[in-house]
Amino acid sequence: xxxxxxxxxxxxxxxxxxxxxxxxxxxxxxxxxxxxxxxxxxxxxxxxxxxxxxxxxxxxxxxxxxxxxxxxxxxxxxxxxxxxxxxxxxxxxxxxxxxxxxxxxxxxxxxxxxxxxxxxxxxxxxxxxxxxxxxxxxxxxxxxxxxxxxxxxxxxxxxxxxxxxxxxxxxxxxxxxxxxxxxxxxxxxxxxxxxxxxxxxxxxxxxxxxxxxxxxxxxxxxxxxxxxxxxxxxxxxxxxxxxxxxxxxxxxxxxxxxxxxxxxxxxxxxxxxxxxxxxxxxxxxxxxxxxxxxxxxxxxxxxxxxxxxxxxxxxxxxxxxxxxxxxxxxxxxxxxxxxxxxxxxxxxxxxxxxxxxx
Amino acid sequence: xxxxxxxxxxxxxxxxxxxxxxxxxxxxxxxxxxxxxxxxxxxxxxxxxxxxxxxxxxxxxxxxxxxxxxxxxxxxxxxxxxxxxxxxxxxxxxxxxxxxxxxxxxxxxxxxxxxxxxxxxxxxxxxxxxxxxxxxxxxxxxxxxxxxxxxxxxxxxxxxxxxxxxxxxxxxxxxxxxxxxxxxxxxxxxxxxxxxxxxxxxxxxxxxxxxxxxxxxxxxxxxxxxxxxxxxxxxxxxxxxxxxxxxxxxxxxxxxxxxxxxxxxxxxxxxxxxxxxxxxxxxxxxxxxxxxxxxxxxxxxxxxxxxxxxxxxxxx
Numbered sequence: 001x002x003x004x005x006x007x008x009x010x011x012x013x014x015x016x017x018x019x020x021x022x023x024x025x026x027x028x029x030x031x032x033x034x035x036x037x038x039x040x041x042x043x044x045x046x047x048x049x050x051x052x053x054x055x056x057x058x059x060x061x062x063x064x065x066x067x068x069x070x071x072x073x074x075x076x077x078x079x080x081x082x083x084x085x086x087x088x089x090x091x092x093x094x095x096x097x098x099x100x101x102x103x104x105x106x107x108x109x110x111x112x113x114x115x116x117x118x119x120x121x122x123x124x125x126x127x128x129x130x131x132x133x134x135x136x137x138x139x140x141x142x143x144x145x146x147x148x149x150x151x152x153x154x155x156x157x158x159x160x161x162x163x164x165x166x167x168x169x170x171x172x173x174x175x176x177x178x179x180x181x182x183x184x185x186x187x188x189x190x191x192x193x194x195x196x197x198x199x200x201x202x203x204x205x206x207x208x209x210x211x212x213x214x215x216x217x218x219x220x221x222x223x224x225x226x227x228x229x230x231x232x233x234x235x236x237x238x239x240x241x242x243x244x245x246x247x248x249x250x251x252x253x254x255x256x257x258x259x260x261x262x263x264x265x266x267x268x269x270x271x272x273x274x275x276x277x278x279x280x281x282x283x284x285x286x287x288x289x290x291x292x293x294x295x296x297x298x299x300x301x302x303x304x305x306x307x308x309x310x311x312x313x314x315x316x317x318x319x320x321x322x323x324x325x326x327x328x329x330x331x332x333x334x335x336x337x338x339x340x341x342x343x344x345x346x347x348x349x350x351x352x353x354x355x356x357x358x
Numbered sequence: 359x360x361x362x363x364x365x366x367x368x369x370x371x372x373x374x375x376x377x378x379x380x381x382x383x384x385x386x387x388x389x390x391x392x393x394x395x396x397x398x399x400x401x402x403x404x405x406x407x408x409x410x411x412x413x414x415x416x417x418x419x420x421x422x423x424x425x426x427x428x429x430x431x432x433x434x435x436x437x438x439x440x441x442x443x444x445x446x447x448x449x450x451x452x453x454x455x456x457x458x459x460x461x462x463x464x465x466x467x468x469x470x471x472x473x474x475x476x477x478x479x480x481x482x483x484x485x486x487x488x489x490x491x492x493x494x495x496x497x498x499x500x501x502x503x504x505x506x507x508x509x510x511x512x513x514x515x516x517x518x519x520x521x522x523x524x525x526x527x528x529x530x531x532x533x534x535x536x537x538x539x540x541x542x543x544x545x546x547x548x549x550x551x552x553x554x555x556x557x558x559x560x561x562x563x564x565x566x567x568x569x570x571x572x573x574x575x576x577x578x579x580x581x582x583x584x585x586x587x588x589x590x591x592x593x594x595x596x597x598x599x600x601x602x603x604x605x606x607x608x609x610x611x612x613x614x615x616x617x618x619x620x621x622x623x624x625x626x627x628x629x630x631x632x633x634x635x636x637x638x639x640x641x642x643x644x645x646x647x648x649x650x651x652x653x654x655x656x657x658x659x660x661x662x663x664x665x666x667x668x669x670x671x672x673x674x
Contacts, residue, residue, distance in 0.1 A: 040646035316567035325481045346444030350479045357478045
């Protein structure tokens with residue numbers, strides 16, 4: 001009897017979360033995962049070439065990454081839904097890829113009513129009609145746990161990596177953790193990888209001053225988290241011996257809300273309405289950074305991101321009220337980091353000199 | 359032998375250099391066009407500075423480089439301090455104007471605003487994706503109107519009814535300007551309109567959401583344009599200070615930072631006859647194809663950058 005033909009599923013590159021997509025695909029759906037190549041200039045060129053010019057940069061990156069996944073042998077693409085233009089992106093991506101002549105199955109969360117639990121099973125059955133829901137759920141939850149670990153370790157990494165005294169052990173420990181997550185094949189691998197990373201990071205000697213410079217990072221969902229898209233802003237700034245604090249990640253935004261329920265009530269005095277997918281969280285986090293007396297805040301968005309443009313006037317008010325400098329960065333499909341370095345170095349000099357005087 | 363400090367600011371349009379003594383007194387200064395050749399411009403600049411410099415009494419013990427070509431120029435000069443132009447401008451200006459609260463800066467390709475409190479920069483903004491309202495716009499419009507960019511200010515001040523010019527975007531501003539010329543508006547009025555457009559574009563984009571407090575210092579190449587200065591004074595309703603050395607502030611800041619820095623390296627003006635060369639190499643380690651710039655002094659590789667991982671190290 002011929003072996004059942006397995007699906008080759010892919011999801012575009014997004015920060016380091018693809019390790020969890022891979023885990024869920026392989027362990028919960030019993031399908032193959034096609035890892036899209038690491039994002040490079042080629043990805044961006046491909047995406048920009050076939051995208052509408054004025055669409056936001058994440059669309060271009062995602063399209064490029066999907067093309068590279070199809071080239072690598074994917075036959076099923078998965079796309080998320082969203083509360084801004086992202087909600088329409090799935091449909092548009094599918095159309096562009098079909099016009100380019102690719103053959104594939106496209107599963108788009110925007111086609112489903114995500115407020116109904118029943119719909120979730122329908123989605124899973126699209127991938128695998130014979131799925132065992134109990135087994136799926138158990139493995140899916142392990143994938144979610146991997147995301148939680150990934151976000152926890154990543155946050156710890158960027159808060160400390162600038163103070164590494166060994167010239168790279170801290171970074172290597174983080175890389176080893178990522179490798180462990182990308183190659184995990186079961187619950188034990190995930191748990192052991194996490195614990196080993198915790199130990200390894202703690203073992204590296206750090207040279208951190210009593211009051212290090214602390215910078216909060218806020219901004220648009222994709223660009224703020226994806227190092228390729230923000231030209232490795234966090235790494236660059238951390239290496240100037242700065243503690244980086246970014247609240248926005250998949251764990252905080254979707255799984256735990258970082259212990260911050262009813263966020264829109266907390267920022268009611270700053271904005272009366274929900275302005276988009278991440279606006280409320282970013283406004284809340286910006287004030288949180290100001291109240292925690294951080295030395296600065298960086299706001300990141302891709303060009304033409306309307307929800308984040310709406311956030312900026314509120315951040316200007318926070319900046320004036322709390323006297324916290326805010327650096328606004330807009331990213332487009334550029335891949336040169338010269339301009340970014342000028343602005344980051346100046347921002348660093350400013351908050352550093354300011355701290356010495358205040 | 360007294361100590362002196364060299365500061366060089368290589369921008370997109372012009373290259374500036376100063377030599378100062380320990381009290382920030384300018385011993386020698388120069389301003390020339392970059393003309394798309396930063397290495398050539400710096401050699402020429404150093405030659406001109408040497409001509410004004412009193413080698414009997416002073417020696418240069420530290421060198422600072424700033425501006426968009428700071429990395430390249432810093433490597434060539436063996437600079438002891440390489441700093442971004444925003445910090446250099448803030449340091450330069452606060453050294454001469456300790457009370458300054460707002461620094462407006464418009465250069466050839468970029469524009470920035472720096473807010474200062476107690477002599478320290480506390481907030482800044484810089485134009486990001488668009489070069490509207492910078493020196494490059496002014497010089498291209500001067501060319502269109504058949505006058506020298508240096509004359510713009512005189513023309514603008516003669517106008518009593520500046521023409522309204524849509525300033526949101528250089529491309530739109532330019533077509534609006536052409537329409538107004540063809541309608542028959544006098545040249546003075548159009549030029550005054552362009553100056554107003556530069557000021558309002560700057561305040562609406564770079565200065566958006568920033569509280570501009572007096573004393574205000576205006577610098578960068580465009581600060582030499584009296585029309586733009588007048589437009590700023592009218593819009594802001596306060597006096598705008600333009601230093602006679604405003605165009606040199608970046609270089610002055612670089613020299614001051616070099617003086618304050620701990621590194622010392624004597625500079626002897628001998629770069630003129632040395633052959634510097636750059637080579638661009640593409641790494642084929644992955645599909646990112648990093649563009650790596652290698653800098654050679656004669657045949658010797660002195661520095662390289664643009665590489666993002668260890669795979670690129672074998673290229674140079």
